[in-house]
Amino acid sequence: MPVNTVHIATFIAVHIFGRYYSSASHSTLIVMAQLQTSWRTLCEQKRATQRESISKEWTIPVPSLxxxxxxxDVPNSxxxxxxxxxxxxxxxxIDVILEKLRTAEWSSYEVTKAFYxxxxVAHQVTNCLTEIFVDRALERAKHLDDVLAKTGKVVGPLHGLPVSLKDQFTIKGLETTMGYASGIGKYxxxxxxxxxxxxxxxxxxxxRxxxxxxxMWGETFNNVFGRTLNPYNRSLTPGGSSGGEGALIAMRGSPLGVGTDIGGSVRIPSAFCGLYTIRPSYARLPYYGVANSLQGQESISSVLGPMANSLSGVKTFLTSIIGQKPWRLDPMVxxxxxxxxxxxxSEHGGVGGQLCFAVMWDNGVVRPxxxxxxxMKMVKEALEKAGHKVIDWECHRHLExxxxxxxxxxxxxxxxxxxxxxKSGEPLITTMVPSEEEETSEGYAYEPPYMLCRDLAGHPPVHRNAYELWQLHNEKRELRKSHLDHWEKTVERTGTGRPVDAIISPAVAYxxxxHGLNTDSFYTTLCNVLDYTTSAFPVTHVDPELDRPHEPHEFYNDEDKYIYKLYNTDLFAGCPVGLQLIGRMLxxxxxxxxxxxxxxxLKKLKESSH
Incomplete structure (x- = not known):
């Protein structure tokens, strides 16, 4: 019998509220009713404040979904x-923008205003923003322009560049709601x-x-700001949890964004929105002071990563941040x-040498x-034409x-x-499927099979004591060692004298x-558990003529069956298709x-085919 698997994101969906309410006293129910009114009011007021922060001169007619x-095309039209x-x-x-800022061909003020x-515009059609602080940012940009004009020198490697941030990154004087009503009013x-x-x-x-x-969802929806939509097709999700960044950057509303990743949260939106990103290892970039759920959970650590429309943006971010010696500010770096x-x-034969990549066609949990x-076939062909070796990756203990x-x-x-x-009386969101009131649910009329939090045996999650958690840590350490040994053993198949240099795999199975139907995250979460540095990059777009549905196969589990039935060529037409490149730790x-x-x-392959 195949083992049922559960999407990591469904851990946030629980079924215990009904039990709690039924056992509550009459006075408790009254208090909870008051809290419900309070949290709804707080959310309405917060949305109103956000609307007021947008200049009426910058509002546009929003086309119907x-x-x-x-x-x-809306920003251009x-x-x-x-x-x-x-x-x-x-x-x-990004390097072109920075050069124009450095030489004062473009001022930071005009660049910031243009991206603002x-x-x-992106926000009005996709609902991607939370905090909008125009005057503050433009004042900062003008200051940088003044410094450059007076001294002839830039302030730093990102001089004058607007940067967007996921709503976890605390900024002095701003609220950080992090998707909770309880965060409203906390500056x-x-x-x-x-x-x-x-x-x-x-x-x-x-x-932000x-x-x-x-x-902890691969979607982007909360009671405070609502749902973020994918600009390629607004009836589809931009992914999560950095979905606001994904939608914004895909719309060219930011040249460089910063998200976080604990189970795929920068890679899934990047794959769904046609972007580049990197998920660094646990201790490479500074996370101190960032708001988070599961605060203090360090078994599988959340990390931050850049998201951009070009690899230059990813590299420039990494070199700039690391160049500031972040270990002097964050003791964990x-x-x-x-x-x-x-x-x-240097550890991979040197630039210009032959690399050996392994393709993970299937992770043994869900088929893509x-x-x-x-x-993946395109990447294999492109790499082989470039003189590199490509072999099949053999999966190792994935279900464990x-x-x-x-x-x-x-x-x-x-x-x-x-x-x-x-804290606010707000209910826990137990499904990302749109309500009947939302105009975003066209195409499907069913929910994913795993909407309540369950373990692999189908039971609701239970609180584990410290000793039980330590045993999970022990198991994780043993699994990491086993996977490392498995990777090292690939030296027998590469022909380069080295183990496989990197693995190519889906970032998501689709x-x-x-909205509400994204259940797959194990292609990405695998890397978080093993702490493998992993990038994501766009490859192509869904083509109804080329991407016919696969024939039915023997399913690994219920989720694999569900995902197989999910495929609709016409609905996905034109959507970005991204993959990830998996390397070693650090x-x-x-x-x-x-x-x-x-x-x-890939670019050379596409040029040669035209």
Whole structure:
């Protein structure tokens, strides 16, 4: 019998509220009713404040979802941005923007304003923003312009560049709701470390972006700000939990964004929205001061990662942040400067040498849809034409790793989520499927099979004591060692004298799906458990002519069966198809360089086919 598997994100969905209400006293029910009114009012007031922060001059007519599902062209067609502002915001190479800022060809003020206007347009059609602080950001930009004019020198490597941030990154004087009503009215008294460093680098933080309640969904919806939509097709999800960043950057509303990843939260939105990103290892980038769910859970740590429309954005972010020696501000960061030697692939035969990639066609938990298989075949062909070797990856103990991750994430028996909701009386969101009132549910009329939090045996999660959690830690350590040995043994098959240099796999088993139906995250969570540095990159788009549904197969489990039935060629048409490149722990430089190699090989393959 195949083992049923559960999407990591479903840990936030619980079924114990009914039991709690039924046992509550009459007075408790009255208090809870008052709290319900209170949290709804708080959310309405917060949304009203957000609307007031948008200049009426920057509002546009919002096209209907039914008539205009794809809104990528709206910034160009709405008439709000000038030709110069469109030229600025259409520039995806971060190094080009920084050079123009450095030489004062573009001022930080005009660049920030241009991206602000485009971000506001993106927000009106996808609902991607949370905090909008125009005056503050423009004042910062003007200050940077003044410094450059007076001294002839830039403030830092990101001088004048607008940067968007997921709604976890605390900024002094701003609220950090993090998808909870309880966060409304709580203002940060200081910046988190990454924001401190961004200021030191000369960047201009200018917006914060939407997240799901609890952060533990591969979707983006909460009771405070509502649902974020995918600009490629607004009836589909942009992913999560960094879905606001995904939608914003796909709309070119930000040149560079910062998200977080505990189970795929920068890679899933990047795959669904056609972006580049990297999930670094636990201790490479500073996380201190960032708001989070499951605070204190360090068995599988959340990490931050950049998201951009170009690899240059990812590299520039990494070199800039690491160049500021973040270990001097965050005690958890490993004191490892950026290594040009590792960037030159010193552990992988050197630049220009033959690499050996392994393709994970299937993770043994769920089979990917046909567009993902075609994307992997494209990468294989591109790499082989570039002179590299490509072999098949043999999966190793995946279900055991999956189960270990599930039990770790649910070890508190949902106490964290429930206690945070209890502060305001807000209910815990137990499904991401849109309500009947939302105009986003076209195409499907059913829910995923795993909407209540269950373990692999089908039981609700239970609170685990310290000793039980320690045993999970022991198991995780043994699984990591076993996987390392398995990887090392690939030296017998590569022909390069080295083990496999990197693994190519789906980031998700499908392209963007209708809201509420994203259940797959193990392709990404595997890397979080093993702490493998992993990038994500766009490959192609769903083509109804090329991406016919697969024939029915023997399903691994109920989720595999559900995902197989989910595929609808016409609904997914035109959606981005992204993959991930998996390296070893703390291999940020090498993983990024190998992603460049894959990306260049793909571009040459596409050029040769035209």
């Amino acid at each position: 039914r008539e205009h599902p794809n809104v990528l 709405c008439g709000l941005l000038t030709e110069r502002e469109l030229a600025i915001t259409e520039t995806t190479d 206007k485009r971000a506001i 940060a008294d200081k910046d988190c470390v990454i924001v401190e460093i961004l200021y030191a680098c000369g960047a201009v933080p200018f917006v 972006t939407n997240v799901p309640q609890t952060l 490993v004191p490892k400067p950026w290594s040009e030697q590792e960037w030159d692939l 849809h046909s567009p993902l298989v075609r994307a 790793i999956y189960k270990n991750a599930e039990l770790i994430f649910a070890a508190d028996g949902n106490h964290d989520y429930l206690s945070e909701c209890a 392209a963007a799906v209708p 291999e940020e430089e090498a993983v990024l360089r190998m992603t460049y190699i894959v990306d260049d090989a």
